[in-house]
């Protein structure tokens with residue numbers, strides 16, 4: 215059954231869908247479409263249900279799409295990609311200074327470009343869901359899943375907001391993203407605490423009066439792009455988080471992600487915080503004369519392995535952000551690759567279960583095992599310690615260190631008639647003062663040794 219349904223057939227279409235599918239996927243984001251492609255490729259009848267007018271219509275993200283898994287599933291060369299990432303730059307901001315490190319290996323200019331591309335989700339998600347439809351899945355848009363149907367403890371279908379909106383199927387893949395109301399409503403996961411969730415705000419900006427603004431300001435040629443990451447008080451004030459600028463083909467995505475608990479206390483106004491970041495003296499020149507064409511806000515799960523829900527239930531599996539699979543720690547902001555990888559493993563497991571090759575529960579459990587062995591859980595485990603450590607060093611990392619590094623840099627390169635030796639010594643002194651002397655530096659290096 216290959217087709218796409220939308221508003222036109224909204225009033226009549228639902229009933230014939232009952233029991234017509236092997237599996238229902240809730241949400242046509244990256245995780246949902248990855249699962250749908252994987253299962254349709256294995257000849258399952260797949261129903262992909264999306265609340266948006268089209269897949270991606272409601273999706274928010276920075277966004278660099280990381281493609282190592284997705285290129286195994288579909289022909290990524292056909293995808294609506296904006297630019298490949300040729301430079302990653304990390305800047306520490308005080309209220310007026312910046313100290314930055316730029317990483318730009320020559321190899322990133324060659325395919326597959328380190329599997330990192332900027333995309334606009336409105337375009338990309340629609341294309342990706344189309345790949346699932348081409349593989350044989352049915353896409354049902356403008357349909358919100360409102361609950362799950364349970365019989366004798368097993369999940370056997372979904373409730374939707376369509377008239378007569380119950381649709382039954384032997385398996386359900388929950389790929390509804392971070393705002394996982396369906397999974398929470400069915401007690402498959404609990405609501406995250408504010409300490410484990412970040413608020414993400416993002417604007418897309420265009421440069422109506424400067425044709426080559428992106429190339430000139432970010433020093434780019436051809437299809438090369440850049441991702442700029444910022445932290446320190448100049449990025450998010452007193453909040454725990456950071457800012458970013460990503461170059462698309464003709465626009466830039468500018469945004470912030472910081473703890474939801476700070477959105478309730480130190481930085482209660484995300485729009486105001488974003489404006490302060492955009493007008494920071496080291497950021498503003500990159501965005502001069504730009505016009506905002508889109509503003510979006512969304513939550514990002516960042517609780518790591520500790521807050522992952524049970525992934526496998528009787529008749530259902532949870533994937534992507536709905537399962538808390540995001541690595542957001544200041545150095546990495548990765549969820550796209552994890553969403554696709556989890557959708558892929560879940561799709562394989564459901565296909566196995568539906569084929570009857572293995573007992574149902576054993577086959578679905580394979581999803582948890584494969585995910586645990588994959589980079590997804592291993593990366594989350596590797597950085598589990600980092601958030602807590604950064605949180606406890608928050609004032610030092612976001613305020614004192616950026617100031618000390620900026621002061622030390624300015625001192626080291628000070629141009630006057632004093633011998634360099636004096637400036638070098640003063641710069642060293644300033645850094646040592648900030649880190650608590652040689653002992654403090656050694657303790658710090660030990661605390662963060664796992665970063666390398």
Ligand SMILES: Cc1cc2nc3c(=O)[nH]c(=O)nc-3n(C[C@H](O)[C@H](O)[C@H](O)COP(=O)(O)OP(=O)(O)OC[C@H]3O[C@@H](n4cnc5c(N)ncnc54)[C@H](O)[C@@H]3O)c2cc1C
Pocket residue numbers: 240241242243244245246263264265266269270272273274275276277278279280357358359360389390391392396414415416469470471512513514533534535536539540547548549550551553
């Ligand atoms: C501001 C911000 C910046 C980010 N930057 C990056 C980045 O640069 N790189 C990166 O790798 N990751 C980034 N992420 C994380 C990344 O966006 C997510 O990890 C990824 O999108 C998760 O994919 P998903 O398919 O699980 O969920 P989503 O992309 O959220 O997709 C969920 C889908 O389900 C649909 N849906 C939800 N509820 C229902 C329902 N009840 N019924 C029907 N449909 C429903 C939604 O409309 C949506 O289409 C960022 C996130 C944010 C918020």
